[in-house]
Amino acid sequence: MNKKKKIAGIVPCAGLSRRMGAFKPLLPFGDSTIIRAVVSGLLNAGVCKVFVVVGCRSREIEEELLCLDRVEFVYNPNFEHGDMMQSVQLGLAQALSFDGAVVVPGDMPMISGRTYETLFMWFEAALPTVVIPVKEGRRIHPPVISRECFPYLLKFRGNGGLRRALLHFSESTVLVTVEDDPGCMLDTDTPQDYVRLMEYYGRVR
Numbered sequence: 001m002n003k004k005k006k007i008a009g010i011v012p013c014a015g016l017s018r019r020m021g022a023f024k025p026l027l028p029f030g031d032s033t034i035i036r037a038v039v040s041g042l043l044n045a046g047v048c049k050v051f052v053v054v055g056c057r058s059r060e061i062e063e064e065l066l067c068l069d070r071v072e073f074v075y076n077p078n079f080e081h082g083d084m085m086q087s088v089q090l091g092l093a094q095a096l097s098f099d100g101a102v103v104v105p106g107d108m109p110m111i112s113g114r115t116y117e118t119l120f121m122w123f124e125a126a127l128p129t130v131v132i133p134v135k136e137g138r139r140i141h142p143p144v145i146s147r148e149c150f151p152y153l154l155k156f157r158g159n160g161g162l163r164r165a166l167l168h169f170s171e172s173t174v175l176v177t178v179e180d181d182p183g184c185m186l187d188t189d190t191p192q193d194y195v196r197l198m199e200y201y202g203r204v205r
Helices: 034-045 056-065 084-093 113-125 147-155 163-174 192-205
Strands: 007-013 049-054 071-075 100-103 130-135 144-146 171-176
Touching: 007 034, 007 084, 034 049, 034 056, 034 113, 034 144, 049 056, 049 084, 056 071, 084 100, 084 147, 100 113, 100 147, 113 130, 113 144, 113 171, 130 163, 144 147, 147 163, 163 171
Parallel strands: 007 049, 007 100, 049 071, 130 171
Antiparallel strands: 100 144, 130 144
């Protein structure tokens, strides 16, 4: 029987939240904050460590997460001008000792534990390079990425970010349908997104 793969969590959380008009990682979410809910969800799903890539208001995010174990912070010095892919690359560079990584934006706290369990099961069983959830025919978050992809992703400089970069591995990618998890499509870029997120949270809680 193969040894269970060690999976790291990568949480890009360095941006300025310009479209939101407020700093979204620290927005209230239940009795916590959005960023703590994201990281707690990953830890509860069984990842070995979570690398949170910080930039804007990094000290506040670190203080918010100090109560959690197995969390490491990676600083993005170019957070004012860089894109999310740069933060993903900084996280991946710290995860080279793991078998793979799951990448979850820092504003998506409602991805269900069942979704993580399903994605990790496929990652274990099918020996793919990438596992990507799909809803209504659309590739969504969070992808699970094998370590063998890291060198290519770390060198990627094209447009389109991580979504575009992962197309390089299409032949060895497993697409997993998750029609029953709206949380995979609920990010928090705008005030309207935040209202939708909290409405959904209220319904399922």
